[in-house]
Amino acid sequence: MEDLTARIWDVIVIGTGIGGGSVGRLLAERGLSVLFVEKGTDLGDSRIEGLAIDTADPAARAANGAWPRLINAELDGTTYQLDGMIGAGVGGTSAYYAATLERPEPHDLDHSNAHPHPTGGWPVGYEQMRPWFEKAETYFEISGEPDPLDPIPANLPAPPRALPASDAALMQDLRRAGMHPYQTHMAARFVPGCLSCFGQRCPKRCKMDGRTAGVLPALATGRAALLDRCSVSQIQADATGVQSLTCRRDGQELQLRAHRYVLAGGGLGSPSLLLRSKNEYWPDGLGNRNDLVGRNLMFHLSEIIAIWAGRTKGESGASRSISMRDLYYMQGERFGTVQSMGLVAGYGEILHAMNSRFDRSPLRKLRPLRLGLRLPARVAAQALGQAKLFVGVLEDLPYASNRVLIDDKDEDLLGFQYTVSDELQRRRAAFRQAMRAAFRPNRAMFMGQAPQLNFAHPCGTLRFGDDPATSVLDRDCRVHGLENLYVTDSSFMPTSNGVNPSLTIAANALRVADRIAASMQPRLAASGQLG
Template sequence: MADSHYDVIIIGTGAGGGTLAYKLAASGKKILLLERGSFIPKEKANWDSRLIFQKEYYRTQEIWYDKHGKVIRPVTHYNVGGNTKFYGGALLRFREQDFNRVFHQDGISPEWPLKYQDFAPYYTEAEKLYEVHGQRNLDPTEPQTSEDYPFPPISHEPYIQEINDGLKDKGLHPFYLPLGIKLNETNRFLSTCIRCDTCDGFPCFLNAKSDADVNCVRPAIANQNVTLITQAKVLRLHTSASGREVNGVVAEIAGKRHIFSGDIVVLACGAINSAVLLLQSANDQHPNGLANSSNLVGRNYMAHKFGIVMALSTKFNATVFPKTIAVNDFYWGEKGFPFPMGSVQLLGNITANRVAAYAPPLTPKFIAEAVANHSVSWLLITEDLPNPNNRVYVKGEQIYIDYTKNNEQTFNRFMKRWVEVLQSMKLPSHQGHISVVFPQKMTLKEVGHQCGTCRFGEHPRNSVLDLNCRTHDVENLYVVDGSFFPSSSAVNPSLTIMANALRVGEHLLARMGG
């Protein structure tokens, strides 16, 4: 720690920070990564669904609060690679229209200051970096692309193939869910992935998931100019007397405080914690929080409207890896409803322990096992609209999320519509019998798709960041996680965060002359 000045300091190693570190590593610039967690150890617990879903083994023990002061136990993880260690690897591009102004039943999704074409080359770069498997020209909402996916799609297992065919028979357009995974189905001896049933929601024991740790951080720190310090919780940022540049990053490491300095400082803590760090760094020059002259830091918090529809069948489901189908036929609405509804994708394997984690207390184990063995689960995503009153703020050391639901009518319609689709399907081996057990909405603790708390834009009055994701108020401070999103779309945010980190990385290389 003796030499504490760096060309670039990156705080956080997830989809944004890890990807940016990879992009900058070969420049030769002196780079410091500060990560509040550690590497996830390789251990039996990696594949233990009881420990992960019932005991919450790897989740943070932090407690946040909602607007009523009620406790939130956030579903988030602090470790190298961030939440990508536990994601399902679904890596989709935003639709072209997502970057434009979109009218919803419950409000307006604002226009982005940059368009799809500005992100397209970085989407392509990110798909290569994260080894995405997929197939073009099956999804009717797919944006324009210049290249095929780097790898072929992950095949459907027989049970899932039958569902895929049934959806086609209903006039829908199911497509292979784009996945970042190290699976070679042509030659299993060259495949890191063994196509197991512990992927979505689990850290991979084999490092076969394309996450920010394995694909970006580890290659980056192989360069001598890149330093990673784990278990380093950044507490606040100091600025110069003018308030125009960050000149100190205060981190707690092994119970002691250290101050690092860098020519450029980048926040990549996730949309909630990046906003919290800016707010906790208030000083005389920035009395409302660092880089907060707009009063927008922490505001416009979005995390998607999630629902799970679990379909129970009389047929035993022997599928090991079901997460291979997505459907966007209702993305922009349907006949008689001209408003966006959202996206559908299969979830990973639902184990009995996972069922028990969400079931009513004292649910018998045999019931949880029966549900897990005869079901398939779908994730529905509807756009969460930005609202400045939906915000993250701090009181002392406590984090609060003040959130009011929106787009509820659309979301309810979407859930009902998908239930109707499933109930109407007649699959040969199911004797025509699929009954939907329940549609379940996720709650405020589900923060995996968090975004919007430091939106980017062209004017300091209505945005926190400029088009290169540098704060308007502080000349050497950037944010590269999902904070910059002006809207949330209705697909997973990971690939857009990764693509943007590559885009900002290109700007930083030019700024540094690298």
Template sequence: MTNHYDIIIIGTGAGGGTLAYKLAASGKKILILERGPFLPREKANWDTKTVFNSDRYHNSEVWYDKNGNELHPGMSYFVGGNTKVYGAALFRLREKDFEKFQHRDGISPEWALKYKDFEPYYVEAEKLYQVHGKSGEDSTEPFRSQEFPYPAVSHEPRIQEVSDILKGRGLHPYHTPVGIHLNEAQRYLSACIRCNTCDGFPCLVQAKSDAEVSAVRPAIAQDNVTLLTEAKVLKLHTSASGRAISSVEVEIRDPESGQAQIQRFSGDIVAIACGAINSSVLLLKSANDKHPNGLANSSDLVGRNFMKHVLGSIIGVSKKPNPTNFQKTLSINDFYWGEEGYEYPMGQIQTLGKVSKEALEGNPEAYAPLTPEQVASHSIDWWLTTEDLPDLNNRIRVDGDKIILDYTENNSESYDRLEKRWIDILKSIECGQEILPNCSYFVKGGKTYFTGKLPLDGVGHQVGTCRFGEEPKTSVLDLNCRTHDIDNLYVVDGSFFCSSGAVNPTLTIIANALRVGEHLSERMG
């Protein structure tokens, strides 16, 4: 195998996969390295117990919190990265998310680039990942130069009923922008079958707009692009001056024998896209004499400002059954920037993929006296997101082979207020409608809503560990996501975020990868 390439891309998720797609047509010689294999297409893709109660589709590695307790992050190491099991909700950040803004627990900082700089790439990203949506519904919607490329995914009757009631209460529910290969007008042509195993599941029919389907497969169809799977990058080596990456050290595992060999590759450009946590881990583990604190770390910011959102769920049970299959179609941003009497941002609310009795059976006592089947068949399920603020002390550290998430949650009050506010709204809806939980009990005095907060090992929204900016002392990357310290090294995943906003970060990661890909095309001629 040839060992030198024009560009080496490490990682195939939303950032790396999209970057490969953008550069594939350039004719440049591209090597893509992915530590995992292709995720197998099998009946178990749709099996709840396999997906949520085993490590078949998640890596079983162990990380640690700041107190030394074990974490089991369940990262998805396959071609396509974590997008293989994401919910495909693809939101744009709001314009004000790029500005300095006061939160309850601190400041969300200003970005050097603004929404207008990303808007053309959001357009391109929505087309590439087949985002379905409808403009004009969301009260916080940012400027759009073009309508969504695909029509909004329709609500099933129960969710449409809920949406209509919320509108009647003066709220502004809108259709969640979703990346799926759906043709509702001509169902016989639709790859997506609107099943109940989308959010958190691999897609057996490959109708989810994940990075493998949307970006990697089209890229590797080009003769100039090579993909190596089960190829874990161990270390980046620099030139004698320390100003360039001279080689990438890779452990390549044979899937049949399980044996591994170490090989080195070199590239004119090296782009890391391992996810905000693993990208910073790779930089820190690649320390050498010229970079004693880790590569590109003269600012001491690599791994710092780790953000993952404050996340949680509400399962609301009503007397009326909810037969919805594809439930992830409704969002509410009315409290994104706060509310009357509370001047701080609170966050976003959206419907979850429909919970099933199999998903609840692992903890049946939590729902007593209701059974998991009663809860699942009558619930409407909600997902809450509050902005996680950048904090220098929230950081990724390494100790030998140990990965440590040194993290303390912030903005908890704003999350708690959003949760209480939404439960109060659900309770206040007229009992006679029997739409949402208030006085429609299965059991007299029984509970009709159940809440849960995502623990530290829920890192699907990880961002911020190598923030970009104009000043080398206050950022790791320049505005093109090239490291200030090393001329041919880029980081192209969620690491570059200066703040997290309160919507899923994936579309912004995709848009930025397209933007950086445009820059690299110009740089490489």
């Protein structure tokens, strides 16, 4: 076997989720040598039921593809330990995601006068991103229907899917109420015999994620390699560029070198690594000369509502079929999309909701009491029946005080502090009112009263922009002051938008890969690597 540490790679990619897999694949397809470095293990095509496991044991979590440690969270001034729904394995969190890949609205990136945004615009607008959205939709084999409210609807590469009878009936109810539902954009092949794999690892590769749509096609080019179970502890850099990575694998310390480096460790992991990579040139962490690394942390708020639509008898499983954007931007308020979760209000979903509330309650330190929630969850499931769950994805806004926290003694320990702003509370109340009105023809009930942050959607912690005084990355997502270090995960986003961030991450990663490949063409031509 080739010693992967002995050569100087064209590009080293840290992380194999949506951002890492996408950037690595395009770079390999453009003729560059790529080394993927992944903290977790390559679980192959093994089937695992879910990412969130009810244990704090690092070994058990790592074996399941989860981040090895619970997350230390300070929410509204109170400390908690949270699962966080963060993956650590080839494919990252996307190996377990629900495979919903939707484009943001053009005004999310452009912030026109008609749709103003309190935080200003992106340095790269929607029209510049459009070809990369299209390429990402091809890479991830997106199926679904165009949004009827989109003036320039997406031309998806895969045909729409067959709808369950209950979802078709619910769509008719929504249209009669004046709404504009459409079939959710999904990254899935739906191969024959494949069970629903949303929220779990897929053994048949029908779900397109960072591994199946990114890492595996990159490896198939023969120009990429994978180093799993390899934890990057330090990025070694001088005043202008990265020199090497310090990693640990199987108890050994390794040094990895490349011409370019791409950081794709996630909205919490990437800024944590930069903050830990201190040296004489960067005493506060790489890229952190203006104290912006790790700040402006955003999530989405998830407003989960149970809908009793009827006509569900005889159907097996749950379908993630319906999305609508009627509430996305209303009367000057930035809300977001509403979509079916692919879940029914069954025992597992109710227990998860109860566990989440317990973890934020005064009893959270009494972990054995958590087991006592199973009985009331079963009772509630029997009482609710088979209601379909929908989620409203409410846009979060950036505040510098919401930030990543690190523990210098434990690189596996991720942490953050976050305060739910008065502004977010007000928009949340308005969003819930709009959701109630949208589903008025059907019996509906919200599945919680307290704000529910989506901890699987951390973003904004290494925002990109043209001004180094207000951003960590430039418009090519290169760290200001470091000529060969790029970022392609959700950290780059200056706003969270009103949709799941996965497609935006993938599209931006492909855009950045194109810029990296262009910058390396002269070197490749001189070395004779261009065909």
